[in-house]
Amino acid sequence: xxxxxxxxxxxxxxxxxxxxxxxxxxxxxxxxxxxxxxxxxxxxxxxxxxxxxxxxxxxxxxxxxxxxxxxxxxxxxxxxxxxxxxxxxxxxxxxxxxxxxxxxxxxxxxxxxxxxxxxxxxxxxxxxxxxxxxxxxxxxxxxxxxxxxxxxxxxxxxxxxxxxxxxxxxxxxxxxxxxxxxxxxxxxxxxxxxxxxxxxxxxxxxxxxxxxxxxxxxxxxxxxxxxxxxxxx
Amino acid sequence: xxxxxxxxxxxxxxxxxxxxxxxxxxxxxxxxxxxxxxxxxxxxxxxxxxxxxxxxxxxxxxxxxxxxxxxxxxxxxxxxxxxxxxxxxxxxxxxxxxxxxxxxxxxxxxxxxxxxxxxxxxxxxxxxxxxxxxxxxxxxxxxxxxxxxxxxxxxxxxxxxxxxxxxxxxxxxxxxxxxxxxxxxxxxxxxxxxxxxxxxxxxxxxxxxxxxxxxxxxxxxxxxxxxxxxxxxxxxxxxxxxxxxxxxxxxxxxxxxxxxxxxxxxxxxxxxxxxxxxxxxxxxxxxxxxxxxxxxxxxxxxxxxxxxxxxxxxxxxxxxxxxxxxxxxxxxxxxxxxxxxxxxxxxxxxxxxxxxxxxxxxxxxxxxxxxxxxxxxxxxxxxxxxxxxxxxxxxxxxxxxxxxxxx
Numbered sequence: 001x002x003x004x005x006x007x008x009x010x011x012x013x014x015x016x017x018x019x020x021x022x023x024x025x026x027x028x029x030x031x032x033x034x035x036x037x038x039x040x041x042x043x044x045x046x047x048x049x050x051x052x053x054x055x056x057x058x059x060x061x062x063x064x065x066x067x068x069x070x071x072x073x074x075x076x077x078x079x080x081x082x083x084x085x086x087x088x089x090x091x092x093x094x095x096x097x098x099x100x101x102x103x104x105x106x107x108x109x110x111x112x113x114x115x116x117x118x119x120x121x122x123x124x125x126x127x128x129x130x131x132x133x134x135x136x137x138x139x140x141x142x143x144x145x146x147x148x149x150x151x152x153x154x155x156x157x158x159x160x161x162x163x164x165x166x167x168x169x170x171x172x173x174x175x176x177x178x179x180x181x182x183x184x185x186x187x188x189x190x191x192x193x194x195x196x197x198x199x200x201x202x203x204x205x206x207x208x209x210x211x212x213x214x215x216x217x218x219x220x221x222x223x224x225x226x227x228x229x230x231x232x233x
Numbered sequence: 234x235x236x237x238x239x240x241x242x243x244x245x246x247x248x249x250x251x252x253x254x255x256x257x258x259x260x261x262x263x264x265x266x267x268x269x270x271x272x273x274x275x276x277x278x279x280x281x282x283x284x285x286x287x288x289x290x291x292x293x294x295x296x297x298x299x300x301x302x303x304x305x306x307x308x309x310x311x312x313x314x315x316x317x318x319x320x321x322x323x324x325x326x327x328x329x330x331x332x333x334x335x336x337x338x339x340x341x342x343x344x345x346x347x348x349x350x351x352x353x354x355x356x357x358x359x360x361x362x363x364x365x366x367x368x369x370x371x372x373x374x375x376x377x378x379x380x381x382x383x384x385x386x387x388x389x390x391x392x393x394x395x396x397x398x399x400x401x402x403x404x405x406x407x408x409x410x411x412x413x414x415x416x417x418x419x420x421x422x423x424x425x426x427x428x429x430x431x432x433x434x435x436x437x438x439x440x441x442x443x444x445x446x447x448x449x450x451x452x453x454x455x456x457x458x459x460x461x462x463x464x465x466x467x468x469x470x471x472x473x474x475x476x477x478x479x480x481x482x483x484x485x486x487x488x489x490x491x492x493x494x495x496x497x498x499x500x501x502x503x504x505x506x507x508x509x510x511x512x513x514x515x516x517x518x519x520x521x522x523x524x525x526x527x528x529x530x531x532x533x534x535x536x537x538x539x540x541x542x543x544x545x546x547x548x549x550x551x552x553x554x555x556x557x558x559x560x561x562x563x564x565x566x567x568x569x570x571x572x573x574x575x576x577x578x579x580x581x582x583x584x585x586x587x588x589x590x591x592x593x594x595x596x597x598x599x600x601x602x603x604x605x606x607x608x609x610x611x612x613x614x615x616x617x618x619x620x621x622x623x624x625x626x627x628x629x630x631x632x633x634x635x636x637x638x639x640x
Contacts, residue, residue, distance in 0.1 A: 016444065059634045064543060085547040094546020101636055103540040117544040177637070 011076065012172050012205045013038040018070035020056060022158055030056050031068070032228045033069045040146040040206055043199040045207045045216040048225035049077065055177055057225070061097055061207065062175050063087045073229040092121050096166025096174040100181040103162065110161050111137070118168040129168070136164040140194060156187030163194055167204075174198070176208040180215060192218065205225060240254035242558075245519075245526045246566035248616065252519040253609045254394050256512035258577040260605040263508035265582075265598035267501045269343045272285075274497055277372045277431070277489055278465030280472040283330075283479060286486045287321055289313045326483050330464055335475060337467050340367035341459035343448045350412040350420070351403050357397060358439045360413070362448025362459075371465045371570035374429075374442070376384025381427020387444045395422040396437035397430040413451070421451050513612070519618035523562055527555060531631075538628055539636035555628050559621020560614065567613030571606050 009073075010052050018034040021027055030053045038044055048054045061072065066087070074094055076211040079087065091097075104113045111133055118129035128188040137143040140160045145153055150161070159179060162215050180188040192215055198204040199220075208219070216222050226233035295301055305449065320326065323341065330339040342363030348355040365387040368374040375383040378394060386394050393413075395405060397443055405411050410422045431437055442450070449458055464479075472489035491498065514579055531538070556577040558616040582599040 008360070011465060059637075062543070064632075065634045085549060088542065088545050088547035088550075090545075091543065095545075098541050099540075099543075101637075102535075103543075104638075105537050105540065106539075116541075119543055 002191070010040040011037045011038050012042075012074070014071075014073035014076075015057075015061065016071040017071070018054075018057070018060060018068055018072065020060065020065075022069040025084070030228050031060070031100065034070070034228075034230060035229060036223065036233055038205060040172075040205055041199060041203045043206045043220045043221060044069035044208070045219040045221070046207065046223045046225065047213070047216045049209070050211075052225045053228040054225050057176055058177055058207070058209050062097065063091055072195070076102065078097060092117055093169055094172045096163075096167050096169070098159065098162050098174065098176040098179040100178040104165075106156055106172070108153040109146070109152055110148050110150055110153065113150050113161060114164045114168055121169050122167070133164065136167050139160075140164050148198060155192060156183055157182060159187065160190055160194065169200075173205040174209060176206070176210075178210055178212075179208060180210065188215070204232060241526045241529065242562060245523045245562050246569070246575055248522040249516075249521040249563060249566025249613050250569040250573060251615050252512075252515035253567050254573035254577055255515050256609045256612070257571060257574025257605050258581065259508050259512055260505075260596070260609075261574070261578045261599045261601060262581055264505055264600035264602065267504055268600055269594060269598040270514050271474075271497055271501060274433075277374075277377075278342075278494060279372070279461075280466045280469055280490045281476045281479060282463040282488045282493070283326065283462040283464065284460060284488070285318055304628055309518045318505065319454075320460065320462060320485065322344055322443055322483075323459045323462065326371070327462060330462065330479070333475075335468070335471055337465045338371045339462055339464045340364045340366060340371060341444050341445060342463055343452070343454075343459050344461065345448050345452055346416045347397065347450065347451070348414040349403055350414060355414065356399070356402060358413075358441060360393065360448055360451065361440060361442050362445040362451075366446055366476065370439040371463070374565075377429045378427045381425075383427065385426035386442060386447075387472070389424060389426050391421075391423055391447055391450075392426040392443065393447070394427040394429050394442040395425055396440045397428045398434055398438035399441060400428050401440070405491055405521055405581055414545050417453070417455050419451075419453070423447070431510070438507075466623070479573045509621055512609075516612050519566075520620040523559060523617055523620035524624060527621055528557055528627070529635045530558075531555070531624055531628045534628075535631060535636050538631045539633035542631070542633040543637065552629035555625035556618070559617045559625065562621075563613045563617025566617070567610050571612060574606070575601075576610065 014037045016035050019029070020031040020032055021029045046054045046057065046097060056065070060068050063072070064075070064087075066080075068083075070080070070230070074090065079090070082090075104110075104147060105116070108116070111130065114127075114133040114137060115129050118132060119126065120125065124132065134143060134146060134170075137146055140163060142157055142160050142164070145157060145161070150158070162179075163174075180191050195206055195208065196218070200208055207213075210216055222232065223230055234315040290313075293306070293308055293311065295306050327339055327341060330336055345360045345362060347358055347360050351360050363374070364411060365374065365384055369383055377395065381394065383394065386392050388436065393411065395403070395411070402410055405425045407425055407427060409424060409425050409529070411604060412422055414420050429437070429442060443460070446456070449456060452458070464475070465476060471492065474493055476489035476492075479485065541551060541554075542548070578599045580600065581597050584597050586594060586597045
């Protein structure tokens, strides 16, 4: 916890007055004036009822959804209004993703799946990326699966592979959209513990959208949403 | 990605392979036939023929008279004067032509109108007096001599090679002697040393060949007497220009092959056009196949596209992936197609094709020109590029949020 306190002032993610509305078929205001920041090393969970806009918010924060008004800062840089290829590069370099469904590429091996964003970034040579991928798999205790095809492993293992993939480029922040939503209790615990370990030992910033109150209770900070507004932060 | 849908990918590649193979085979075969039909006439036709046409003088005497020089003179019933068919200065002309570096070779020819005497019946015909060796070298004469030896026409004195049709009418075997009467009324016995078969029956019924010396003797003319000089060029396309130049230089009539055989060019061109049209249609159909398969692939791979985008691949990268898939289908399919096209061509080439009209042809003709393989190859890449272009653009526009949330 000590490391986290020292870095309290370093803001990783900032949202200012973010509004979003769906216009099809009728205009529905999904997000209203969302303003908050996430500091380095924080483990934040976002909770709320279905349809409160938490996933929508996450996709805006992840830069994948650009159809909103307001300002989004990642690493103190304004993201709003940047062209798609630039945002793709920023996602690649600064954001790691873990989804509810595991979304591994079935055509590749586990190792290759983890390496893919690293190869795209091109900061390290292929051997180095492979080495780093193995390191991360080892850290998550699944290095024995490295040579397996991605569709042969279990759901819990897949989610851990997805986390390893999210970590490959040392992102500023990892975002998760109900990463435990599709897992049984045991695997959920494993994934939660991995997150906990990441934030405590590696000072990794995490922003996780979840349904699971028990999961949220154990994070450092809970942002609760209702009807497109933040009601607790 | 390729691996996952490898069966469909294979189907697409087979489509390309099939169309390219057909394209190459069709063009090879069509052009083989074209070449054969052309060679039937064109190979035996001189590229430029020098001769003296019997025609009225263009400069009638009245036009030369000072008094009437500048008036417009009407002269009716103009007749050709006493012009000889002989080419004047044939020796020097032949030398000059042979020395020209555009010229592959030139050979003299002497046409003699004769009657073949079969009992009481006279059959009209033409004896071509030729230089047998040069004629064989330039115009493949020996290939059309189906029985006997072409060179015997030169080596055996007073010999003749009869057209096959003519020989049947005359009932003349090799070794027999036939009687011919020249237009001047002289009768001459000639020994038959062979038959020739041009593939065109009308020709075989009238024409026969003898050495130029024999023909000169037949006509009672000296050794420099010739009515035609046949010129073969290195480049067929230069014929009209060369013909014009020689006509001016030697004050002689010159006819180029394009003018003499215009209809053959037209026929060949139309046939090529049709085979290109069919080939291109095949390729476009294959292109639609690839388009469909890639489109399906995109729907199936939405998840993968979404995840690629979420982990930092831009639309351009996704676009590239699908284009690469399309192009590799095109490349592999195309290469296999070229290979199969070659194999099919070889098979067609070995199918026996015997026709009495074409003594030199034993199998179906095929043209193996590299240009068809080149066109086929590049076309396969171009069509697959366009077939991949639209699906790839669609894939690049996939919104990852919609896919991931849609689950």
